[in-house]
Amino acid sequence: MVSHLGGCQCRRASALAVVRGRARSALDGTGLSSECRRSASRSARGKATARGCLSRGSAKTVSLPYKIATLLYCFNAADEVLLLHRAQEPNRGLWSPPGGKLKTDIGESPYVCACREAHEEMGLVLKPTDLQLTGLISEHGYQGNTHWLMFLFEVKPRLIAVPPPHAEGTFQFFPRAALGGIALPETDRESIWPWFWQHRGGFFGAHCHCHEGGRNEWTLEESSVSGGARTPTSA
Known part of the structure; x- marks a missing residue:
């Protein structure tokens, strides 16, 4: 019985590690999903932020007096x-x-x-x-x-x-x-x-x-x- 429980726990831990690994690989350093990173690379179709993806066609703004x-x-x-x-x-x-x-x-x-x-x-x-x-x-x-x-x-x-x-x-x-x-x-x-x-x-x-x-x-x-x-x- 003890051996059976130990095997289940190992399998669960392994599955959890896989899920966590996939989650980490789907995010970059800012927490953006791979979809948002792809969207950010296409400036004509919008920009990505830590909150998600901006709407497409956003106008470029410049900080000036x-x-x-x-x-x-x-x-x-x-x-x-x-x-x-x-x-x-x-x-x-x-x-x-x-x-x-x-x-x-x-x-x-x-x-x-x-x-x-x-x-x-x-x-x-x-x-x-x-x-x-x-x-x-x-x-x-x-x-x-x-x-x-x-x-x-x-x-x-x-x-x-x-x-x-x-x-x-x-x-x-x-x-x-x-x-x-x-x-x-x-x-x-x-x-x-x-x-x-x-x-x-x-x-x-x-x-x-x-x-x-x-x-x-x-x-x-x-x-x-x-x-x-x-x-x-x-x-």
């Missing part, structure tokens, strides 16, 4: 838009709306930032109610060095003169039809300007994933188009 800025879309009585020929980076040598970065260290709001930048760059005295938030743009990895969050404001009062040159560059009014013939940032040309014109008086939110090699992947995340009449004032 995140900056918040405002852009000011100013018009004259002829509905020409004011652009800045930038003398500084980013977008040096290109035409873009004036604006600037929020003072995040003091908790500055986007509206206050826009009013401050309007005064510093163009000599305009604005208040938050003079601004219409038309768009919100996030850019992942713009120019490979920065993530951006940008608030796009249309300035309601109409400008009556071209602002004088500034350290950031020189100003000029352009009719809408002329924008296709001037040097613009590629992201502006691709999507931001078309969406701005489409949503003028409404609102849109969009995200751009800037890939290596210059390819931009856009997602329109919110769209509200307004067909209401606009009544311009003067600044």
Whole structure:
């Protein structure tokens, strides 16, 4: 009887060792199954983590500084838009709306930032109610060095003169039809300007994933188009 029990115990111990050995061979050093390791090797089909396998097609993310800025879309009585020929980076040598970065260290709001930048760059005295938030743009990895969050404001009062040159560059009014013939940032040309014109008086939110090699992947995340009449004032 003792000999029979001892044999059963040996067989059970041997079977348990085999099971444990198979379990160890099915896992790597992080505890991932062989299936997850195979999935991780196919980056286009997802990534593996210690909790399991991520969904396929996950976008590559990059850790970069995140900056918040405002852009000011100013018009004259002829509905020409004011652009800045930038003398500084980013977008040096290109035409873009004036604006600037929020003072995040003091908790500055986007509206206050826009009013401050309007005064510093163009000599305009604005208040938050003079601004219409038309768009919100996030850019992942713009120019490979920065993530951006940008608030796009249309300035309601109409400008009556071209602002004088500034350290950031020189100003000029352009009719809408002329924008296709001037040097613009590629992201502006691709999507931001078309969406701005489409949503003028409404609102849109969009995200751009800037890939290596210059390819931009856009997602329109919110769209509200307004067909209401606009009544311009003067600044």
